[in-house]
Amino acid sequence: QQPVQSPQAVILREGEDAVINCSSSKALYSVHWYRQKHGEAPVFLMILLKGGEQKGHDKISASFNEKKQQSSLYLTASQLSYSGTYFCGTEYNYGQNFVFGPGTRLSVLP
Amino acid sequence: DGGITQSPKYLFRKEGQNVTLSCEQNLNHDAMYWYRQDPGQGLRLIYYSQIVNDFQKGDIAEGYSVSREKKESFPLTVTSAQKNPTAFYLCASSIESQASGYNEQFFGPGTRLTVL
Numbered sequence: 440q441q442p443v444q445s446p447q448a449v450i451l452r453e454g455e456d457a458v459i460n461c462s463s464s465k466a467l468y469s470v471h472w473y474r475q476k477h478g479e480a481p482v483f484l485m486i487l488l489k490g491g492e493q494k495g496h497d498k499i500s501a502s503f504n505e506k507k508q509q510s511s512l513y514l515t516a517s518q519l520s521y522s523g524t525y526f527c528g529t530e531y532n533y534g535q536n537f538v539f540g541p542g543t544r545l546s547v548l549p
Numbered sequence: 550d551g552g553i554t555q556s557p558k559y560l561f562r563k564e565g566q567n568v569t570l571s572c573e574q575n576l577n578h579d580a581m582y583w584y585r586q587d588p589g590q591g592l593r594l595i596y597y598s599q600i601v602n603d604f605q606k607g608d609i610a611e612g613y614s615v616s617r618e619k620k621e622s623f624p625l626t627v628t629s630a631q632k633n634p635t636a637f638y639l640c641a642s643s644i645e646s647q648a649s650g651y652n653e654q655f656f657g658p659g660t661r662l663t664v665l
Contacts, residue, residue: 536582
């Protein structure tokens with residue numbers, strides 16, 4: 440089952456914040472976040488394992504709420520380079536294949 | 550430099566022809582994957598292989614075939630049976646890490662296939 444991502448698309452001005460959510464109907468072992476620029480391969484951002492941990496990477500951080508079976512990606516003080524499509528990949532058990540969400544298109548304008 | 554290479558970047562074929570997409574990795578990863586991406590959509594798994602000489606169907610395997618004769622290589626053949634082959638194809642690899650507790654997938658640059 441494909442996870443649900445919201446919103447589908449978001450437009451920001453440089454310096455604004457955004458939150459992207461990834462929800463699953465099944466219990467999750469891990470959530471992986473990727474960013475993809477148009478015509479390029481997805482680039483790994485971070486992984487969150489069940490346990491409700493939160494991770495950060497420059498001004499991009501994420502949380503994983505095991506009870507809600509949901510992960511959220513936080514982009515703070517967005518930069519032009521943040522533009523792209525963000526995908527979450529969910530792993531239901533260790534070693535199982537990822538199921539990717541449909542993506543959230545983020546556009547950061549000057 | 551370690552990484553995943555896919556060739557060619559762009560590929561054009563006539564309808565009814567089989568075409569093989571190359572994927573090579575020098576990361577010493579055990580698992581390799583093929584995904585298909587259509588405009589505005591996420592990644593859908595075509596085939597995957599956990600070890601040499603073994604592979605499994607993903608969610609949309611019909612009309613595709615693969616082989617895994619070497620750890621480094623996982624070519625994908627798009628056959629004439631695939632009804633809508635025009636898409637962006639991504640190859641990925643990953644390594645199981647029981648110490649760290651997660652798999653991380655590394656993606657190649659992709660091949661954009663257009664069937665005329």
